[in-house]
Amino acid sequence: MPNKEDLLTTTQMAKFVADGLLRFDNVVPDELNRAALAQMEAGIERPRGGDPVQGMWQGTAIGDVVQLPQIQGIMASLVGTDPLYDHHAVHIVQPNREEGQIWHADAIIDLRTPFDIQFFYFPHDTPREMGGTMVLPGSHFRRISESDIARYQNFLGQQPMVCEAGTVMVAHHGIWHCAQPNLTDRTRYMFKLRLNPTVRQLRLWNTDDIDAPEVSSELNANHRWYGNEARLEIVNRIKLWRHLTGDEKYDLGYWLSRLENEPTAAALVA
Amino acid sequence: MALRQKLLVLYAHSPDLNSATVAWSMYDGTGKEKHTTGDSEEPPYPSVVAAMLDGWRVIQFPQQHPAFPGMEYNTAYLKYEYILEQLEDVGA
Numbered sequence: 001m002p003n004k005e006d007l008l009t010t011t012q013m014a015k016f017v018a019d020g021l022l023r024f025d026n027v028v029p030d031e032l033n034r035a036a037l038a039q040m041e042a043g044i045e046r047p048r049g050g051d052p053v054q055g056m057w058q059g060t061a062i063g064d065v066v067q068l069p070q071i072q073g074i075m076a077s078l079v080g081t082d083p084l085y086d087h088h089a090v091h092i093v094q095p096n097r098e099e100g101q102i103w104h105a106d107a108i109i110d111l112r113t114p115f116d117i118q119f120f121y122f123p124h125d126t127p128r129e130m131g132g133t134m135v136l137p138g139s140h141f142r143r144i145s146e147s148d149i150a151r152y153q154n155f156l157g158q159q160p161m162v163c164e165a166g167t168v169m170v171a172h173h174g175i176w177h178c179a180q181p182n183l184t185d186r187t188r189y190m191f192k193l194r195l196n197p198t199v200r201q202l203r204l205w206n207t208d209d210i211d212a213p214e215v216s217s218e219l220n221a222n223h224r225w226y227g228n229e230a231r232l233e234i235v236n237r238i239k240l241w242r243h244l245t246g247d248e249k250y251d252l253g254y255w256l257s258r259l260e261n262e263p264t265a266a267a268l269v270a
Numbered sequence: 271m272a273l274r275q276k277l278l279v280l281y282a283h284s285p286d287l288n289s290a291t292v293a294w295s296m297y298d299g300t301g302k303e304k305h306t307t308g309d310s311e312e313p314p315y316p317s318v319v320a321a322m323l324d325g326w327r328v329i330q331f332p333q334q335h336p337a338f339p340g341m342e343y344n345t346a347y348l349k350y351e352y353i354l355e356q357l358e359d360v361g362a
Binding site for chain 1: 283284291293296306307308310313343347348350
């Protein structure tokens with residue numbers, strides 16, 4: 001069981017619900033980064049999809065990264081302490097590659113509210129000229145299919161993962177992303193790991209700040225690329241927040257409450 | 271004279287052609303420019319009308335259809351997609 005201080009806070013969870021991702025800089029120590037990078041170059045054993053992730057790659061650098069207390073805390077907060085391994089990939093961008101990958105989302109075939117997470121681990125420094133992964137905050141609720149978004153090139157608010165070695169991003173499985181060009185003469189590596197929850201994703205994090213004002217501020221964030229659909233995305237967040245907190249009355253202002261006011265009672269006419 | 275087509279795809283805040291650009295793509299049939307994902311942080315034009323003022327011709331409007339029942343308030347693709355072109359002479 002992770003220590004409470006390694007769990008996400010409610011404010012962080014709200015940011016995850018609004019953005020579909022969280023970023024943690026420099027969480028993996030340098031020595032482990034170097035060992036993990038060597039393991040990526042050599043190849044990482046591929047376990048069977050659907051097996052428990054705990055204990056996988058034991059005694060290796062990647063196994064040690066997964067077992068870091070902060071990684072375990074993030075995992076426990078979002079998908080519980082014993083999620084299933086879905087798949088992993090070592091993403092490699094060759095040197096002097098000028099073309100970015102097309103925008104896509106990974107394997108969205110799931111219409112349910114419970115969500116998978118994907119860790120994106122950057123084992124070496126990733127300056128902008130090296131990439132890294134471009135992500136679009138707030139894209140995770142969109143009902144699209146993988147590369148059907150490939151016509152798009154740029155969005156207001158897109159965020160490149162420019163980071164130092166040991167940085168980890170965790171994202172909702174629906175997040176839109178794409179690998180960016182690598183204009184350096186070095187190969188770029190990134191390790192991605194997808195996990196499925198096995199428990200109801202209900203208040204799994206540190207809820208000490210459940211009533212903090214920052215929670216609603218995060219849930220109200222307007223990503224500029226939404227345009228006219230910002231309100232629809234707010235409703236999407238309220239629905240997921242209700243699922244995560246178990247508070248079926250939660251609202252931001254008067255959005256879903258408006259629908260729950262069912263005008264069915266007969267008016268008394270004198 | 272050999273004309274080649276440059277395409278600019280602008281995604282607007284709303285169906286109003288004066289509304290703000292929220293996403294954009296460029297495809298260059300002259301072969302002079304290469305555009306790819308994440309290659310600019312700000313749109314080339316703040317609106318479709320601003321692009322028209324610079325000589326871009328709108329060649330496709332987004333159609334507006336009533337949503338399928340039950341899908342009225344789903345979010346998916348960007349709805350207000352305008353395709354614009356410029357023709358450029360690349361010589362014989």
